[in-house]
Amino acid sequence: MQYDVIVIGGSYSGMAAALQLLRARRQVLVIDAGQRRNRYASHSHGFLSQDGVDPAEIAERAHAQLSRYQTLAWHDGTASRVEGSRDAFGVALADGRCAEGRRVLFATGVSDMLPEIDGLAERCGKSVFHCPYCHGYELDRGRIGVIAAGPSSLHQALLLPEWGEVTLLTNGVLELDGEARRQLGARGVGIEEETVARLEGGADIRLTGGRLLPFAGLFTAPRNRPATPLAESLGCELEETPFGSQIKTDAAKETSVSGAFACGDVARVPHSVSLAVGDGAWAGAQIHRSLVF
Incomplete structure (x- = not known):
């Protein structure tokens, strides 16, 4: 089948984007490598209503909430390549399969150069x-x-x-x-x-x-770079920030490649769980709009 949206990255921003799309009854595939940036932290702070909660618990609870929506497909694994263009993207999975989608969202996070x-x-x-x-x-x-x-x-x-x-x-x-x-x-x-x-x-x-x-x-204050080269390999432009490089997006979170979007730490500064969730929610709504108009 062809998904409406393929979300690469199932952490906070990716799940927040997926939630908006699922509530619009869109077919969504989330590909998650399980490598949250804050996976070594015991508590998350500064996120309203979740202050002091184990970040793994926040992620697990969010995943459980997404799973209630029938149009969600979830893949535990990695994407190895993204090809194609608007309305016809192909995402190769590390296990050899390929998924097709009308839109693709990069929510892959960043790597810290310590x-x-x-x-x-x-x-x-x-x-x-x-x-x-x-x-x-x-x-x-x-x-x-x-x-x-x-x-x-x-x-x-x-x-x-x-x-x-x-x-x-x-x-x-x-x-x-x-x-x-x-x-x-x-x-x-x-x-x-x-x-x-x-x-x-x-x-x-x-x-x-x-x-x-x-x-x-x-x-x-480590410098950052996208955790994977997938977006750059597709042709998405990067931009420099005081903290390193990130995927360049417009106000609707669309990259320089039509139909490809990015959100969360990989597409905005500064970084925090609450900012990533807000960025993802906005990206999800804007992707839905792009599917309609």
């Missing part, structure tokens, strides 16, 4: 974070370290003092001029210019000179 520091990657979502609105409050105004990953780390360090005593670790990747130092001083942010050797314990930093700096939590 600083290459021993012990950092395995602490992401546990004691290393990127969004203060999602995780800052739980640090209970303890000491916060910001590990510089690029120019945006200055903005991150300036934003964080509401949540605790902040130290910016330039780590050899961030040059601070006089104005930057003045701004940091005005916000009470400390500066540590010795490079980071590794992370220890929960959120402690061992410097190359041997000193150990204890923190309640750490933040870094």
Whole structure:
């Protein structure tokens, strides 16, 4: 059969888009690889009515709600290729099958390009974070370290003092001029210019000179890129943001390829669960409109 819409990515934005389409009684296929970006976090915050809930529970509950709609098809797996054009897209699945759809939605999320520091990657979502609105409050105004990953780390360090005593670790990747130092001083942010050797314990930093700096939590501002090259391979344009690259979309969430849409972290900044859900809901409604008009 030909689906009305094939949604590639079954996390928060993809499911929010699918919900609008299912409620319009459209035939929807969701392809989900099961790799939520926040899968290592134990709690999600800042999402109204879901504050403090395990993000896996939010995703499971959403999946169960979608499953009540008879026009939903769900595939646990990955897409390996997207071809075709408006009203005639073909999505190759990793298991060798091919699905056809009139519209395609990329809700694939992003990959984080983290600083290459021993012990950092395995602490992401546990004691290393990127969004203060999602995780800052739980640090209970303890000491916060910001590990510089690029120019945006200055903005991150300036934003964080509401949540605790902040130290910016330039780590050899961030040059601070006089104005930057003045701004940091005005916000009470400390500066540590010795490079980071590794992370220890929960959120402690061992410097190359041997000193150990204890923190309640750490933040870094990784650059992002689409988690898969599927949209780019189809011909969708990318655009640069202060956080990395994303799929370029118009106000209706349509990409540069007619009939192909994108939403969530892969198509907007900044990133959070609540913003991804809102973006997905809008994308779903706009895709429905494109099927009608």
